[in-house]
Amino acid sequence: DGPSDLSAIEEMQKSETEALAKLFGNDPERDERLIVRSERPFNAETRREDLRDSFVTPNHLHYKRNHLPVPVVDEEEFALEIEGPHIEDGFRLSIKELKERFEKADVMVALQCAGNRRKDMTTGTDKPVKGLPWEEGAISNAVWSGVYLRDVLAAAGYPVKEYEKAHMEGVEHVQFDGLDGYGASIPATTAMDPQREVLLAYEMNGEPIPPDHGGVLRVVVPGTVAARSVKWVNKIALSDEESWSHWQRHDYKGFSPSATQETSDYEKAESIQDMPVQSAILDVSERDNRTVHMQGYAWSGAGHGIVRVDVSADGGKTWMDAELHVPPQDRNRRWAWTKWEATVKLPKGVKETELVCKAVDTGYNTQPETVDSIYNVRGVLNSAWHR
Amino acid sequence: DGPSDLSAIEEMQKSETEALAKLFGNDPERDERLIVRSERPFNAETRREDLRDSFVTPNHLHYKRNHLPVPVVDEEEFALEIEGPHIEDGFRLSIKELKERFEKADVMVALQCAGNRRKDMTTGTDKPVKGLPWEEGAISNAVWSGVYLRDVLAAAGYPVKEYEKAHMEGVEHVQFDGLDGYGASIPATTAMDPQREVLLAYEMNGEPIPPDHGGVLRVVVPGTVAARSVKWVNKIALSDEESWSHWQRHDYKGFSPSATQETSDYEKAESIQDMPVQSAILDVSERDNRTVHMQGYAWSGAGHGIVRVDVSADGGKTWMDAELHVPPQDRNRRWAWTKWEATVKLPKGVKETELVCKAVDTGYNTQPETVDSIYNVRGVLNSAWHR
Numbered sequence: 001d002g003p004s005d006l007s008a009i010e011e012m013q014k015s016e017t018e019a020l021a022k023l024f025g026n027d028p029e030r031d032e033r034l035i036v037r038s039e040r041p042f043n044a045e046t047r048r049e050d051l052r053d054s055f056v057t058p059n060h061l062h063y064k065r066n067h068l069p070v071p072v073v074d075e076e077e078f079a080l081e082i083e084g085p086h087i088e089d090g091f092r093l094s095i096k097e098l099k100e101r102f103e104k105a106d107v108m109v110a111l112q113c114a115g116n117r118r119k120d121m122t123t124g125t126d127k128p129v130k131g132l133p134w135e136e137g138a139i140s141n142a143v144w145s146g147v148y149l150r151d152v153l154a155a156a157g158y159p160v161k162e163y164e165k166a167h168m169e170g171v172e173h174v175q176f177d178g179l180d181g182y183g184a185s186i187p188a189t190t191a192m193d194p195q196r197e198v199l200l201a202y203e204m205n206g207e208p209i210p211p212d213h214g215g216v217l218r219v220v221v222p223g224t225v226a227a228r229s230v231k232w233v234n235k236i237a238l239s240d241e242e243s244w245s246h247w248q249r250h251d252y253k254g255f256s257p258s259a260t261q262e263t264s265d266y267e268k269a270e271s272i273q274d275m276p277v278q279s280a281i282l283d284v285s286e287r288d289n290r291t292v293h294m295q296g297y298a299w300s301g302a303g304h305g306i307v308r309v310d311v312s313a314d315g316g317k318t319w320m321d322a323e324l325h326v327p328p329q330d331r332n333r334r335w336a337w338t339k340w341e342a343t344v345k346l347p348k349g350v351k352e353t354e355l356v357c358k359a360v361d362t363g364y365n366t367q368p369e370t371v372d373s374i375y376n377v378r379g380v381l382n383s384a385w386h387r
Numbered sequence: 388d389g390p391s392d393l394s395a396i397e398e399m400q401k402s403e404t405e406a407l408a409k410l411f412g413n414d415p416e417r418d419e420r421l422i423v424r425s426e427r428p429f430n431a432e433t434r435r436e437d438l439r440d441s442f443v444t445p446n447h448l449h450y451k452r453n454h455l456p457v458p459v460v461d462e463e464e465f466a467l468e469i470e471g472p473h474i475e476d477g478f479r480l481s482i483k484e485l486k487e488r489f490e491k492a493d494v495m496v497a498l499q500c501a502g503n504r505r506k507d508m509t510t511g512t513d514k515p516v517k518g519l520p521w522e523e524g525a526i527s528n529a530v531w532s533g534v535y536l537r538d539v540l541a542a543a544g545y546p547v548k549e550y551e552k553a554h555m556e557g558v559e560h561v562q563f564d565g566l567d568g569y570g571a572s573i574p575a576t577t578a579m580d581p582q583r584e585v586l587l588a589y590e591m592n593g594e595p596i597p598p599d600h601g602g603v604l605r606v607v608v609p610g611t612v613a614a615r616s617v618k619w620v621n622k623i624a625l626s627d628e629e630s631w632s633h634w635q636r637h638d639y640k641g642f643s644p645s646a647t648q649e650t651s652d653y654e655k656a657e658s659i660q661d662m663p664v665q666s667a668i669l670d671v672s673e674r675d676n677r678t679v680h681m682q683g684y685a686w687s688g689a690g691h692g693i694v695r696v697d698v699s700a701d702g703g704k705t706w707m708d709a710e711l712h713v714p715p716q717d718r719n720r721r722w723a724w725t726k727w728e729a730t731v732k733l734p735k736g737v738k739e740t741e742l743v744c745k746a747v748d749t750g751y752n753t754q755p756e757t758v759d760s761i762y763n764v765r766g767v768l769n770s771a772w773h774r
């Protein structure tokens with residue numbers, strides 16, 4: 001009813017802002033070239049030109065996806081706890097022990113947010129989606145170094161080699177808790193599979209993992225949606241249940257295009273783990289007035305590599321094969337992205353044309369032509385042709 | 388130029404027919420319910436109702452795909468040879484030795500021809516395709532029993548466990564030769580991966596493997612195109628090269644929709660190994676004049692299971708979730724198919740409608756809406772929505 005009320009609201013807002021600032025007070029400085037989608041928690045994607053310019057994305061330019069404030073982690077005091085059937089009671093490891101007791105592994109992995117390209121899911125359908133409006137930059141490629149989760153579980157007492165043959169009673173999932181309060185899980189079959197190379201990582205591109213990316217220790221699950229690569233991980237549990245976290249149970253799931261916010265059944269839908277084949281255009285530059293040079297990335301989940309990227313200069317009527325830059329990784333373990341480029345002739349006698357890319361993976365899976373058939377209210381898993 | 392020439396031609400044709408009959412003289416009797424696509428070599432698919440009526444397809448109704456005449460194999464005289472780096476010189480195993488020396492494994496696997504649903508690729512595009520006009524029945528589900536290829540390679544001297552960590556120089560592929568003259572290979576990473584469960588099988592659904600299916604010994608590569616599951620296998624070679632067979636090098640590859648018979652580059656394209664997510668309708672029965680009951684199968688390669696089958700009664704405008712019958716197999720090792728059913732209300736006030744199914748796998752890969760974007764001159768890999 002007047003100035004006094006207004007100032008009360010202002011006062012409240014000011015104290016909220018201050019409380020929030022305090023909560024996020026330990027968040028680090030970030031590179032100004034990142035495209036910020038939310039400040040608190042900090043979420044930012046990488047610019048197309050920065051993804052284009054390097055096969056391995058530099059740490060400061062790697063996209064950042066935080067669900068909560070960045071925690072402060074003291075390497076000296078840090079301990080990783082592991083619990084579950086067969087696990088030694090009170091099993092704990094310091095960072096020093098992790099580094100000393102286990103073989104070090106370096107794995108190049110493209111991590112991708114489930115919501116990468118979400119923005120196109122809205123523009124493509126005019127239907128509502130819930131979540132940050134990511135464009136093509138919620139993906140980056142880095143070399144992660146650390147120890148194999150599998151080796152650590154074995155050292156903790158779990159019969160990992162037996163699990164290879166068939167899953168064992170009581171253990172269906174491996175749950176991860178982060179020091180920020182985030183949690184997630186992966187199927188135990190993925191965790192125990194030597195070929196899946198699930199890491200407890202302490203280095204990112206040869207440096208200690210920066211605060212935004214989960215230092216001092218994070219999980220890296222190659223081939224799987226980044227939401228399962230829990231950052232600042234300090235607790236691992238083998239369980240017959242998935243993680244009970246909100247993000248495992250009531251988020252990061254796919255639904256039928258006909259399911260609404262009300263009818264999406266989070267109990268029934270399976271959590272997203274491996275991701276589908278994906279590709280995007282990062283750059284188009286003119287060579288002459290009838291020729292353009294296109295560049296982009298392609299990737300697929302579960303270790304599938306890319307066998308072909310088709311590009312079109314006429315909206316998909318005709319296609320040519322792009323040239324591929326395949327990562328130096330074994331077949332079935334192509335966790336990194338594939339970069340591609342193509343020099344494309346534009347069709348004659350037309351003013352406007354549409355450039356398109358679509359990829360085919362080693363499982364010969366393909367991308368859907370439009371978002372219509374993969375639309376979901378959560379706006380995840382957009383892998384439609386990129387135009 | 389008259390009767391004498393005609394009779395000469397007839398004579399020639401008759402002797403060709405006789406020669407052919409002799410060549411295929413050892414081919415077995417087949418069940419009359421099979422839908423024959425070619426007599427010599429014998430190729431036949433399973434009727435929809437026979438696929439519908441059992442989760443495990445009976446041996447005599449399992450689809451049959453032969454490239455050459457069925458060879459005669461004497462179990463007593465049979466020997467499997469293995470050669471390659473690290474392999475003991477002249478390493479051979481009899482069937483008796485295979486059965487006695489190695490652990491027996493039973494694995495339920497849906498085998499699918501690369502050309503399954505090829506016929507729809509023509510009707511969907513009016514473009515030419517090369518190959519047998521398979522409908523939806525070039526797929527079947529069976530329990531294969533035998534020994535793990537991995538165990539046999541280890542016994543032959545190959546350091547299989549080391550290969551798990553990284554591929555080793557000189558071995559990129561495992562080649563298989565069949566007694567009929569057919570040959571193929573798979574990536575060594577697939578062969579050596581304990582989770583991939585590649586088998587040397589001697590039983591099919593609890594019986595000795597029938598002649599049409601590769602008895603006394605065949606390869607079964609779960610999750611991979613059936614063309615690599617070499618029948619009547621008697622020679623295995625570890626090599627830095629793929630099999631030199633026609634079928635590995637100049638067949639069973641995918642191409643861009645714009646590639647023609649002339650421009651398809653068989654040197655450049657990767658051989659088909661794992662297959663994409665697939666589904667088909669096997670039966671539609673009327674419940675009342677506005678309700679139908681639909682049944683079908685869904686499957687995906689590389690051990691991916693099925694998380695959802697969407698069915699539509701209006702050509703894909705709206706969708707509902709089908710009920711799934713998931714095989715009792717570990718996540719990441721769902722080699723068998725998933726059966727599905729749905730009771731669907733037909734739209735009101737329309738005379739004609741289109742029933743559709745499409746599946747989503749555990750990697751959240753999806754099927755393309757039409758064959759246009761996956762058309763290829765070889766007519767393989769048709770995984771478009773089934774209507």
Ligand SMILES: [Mo]
Pocket residue numbers: 065112113114115226227
């Ligand atoms: Mo995410």
Ligand SMILES: [Mo]
Pocket residue numbers: 452499500501502613614
């Ligand atoms: Mo085939």
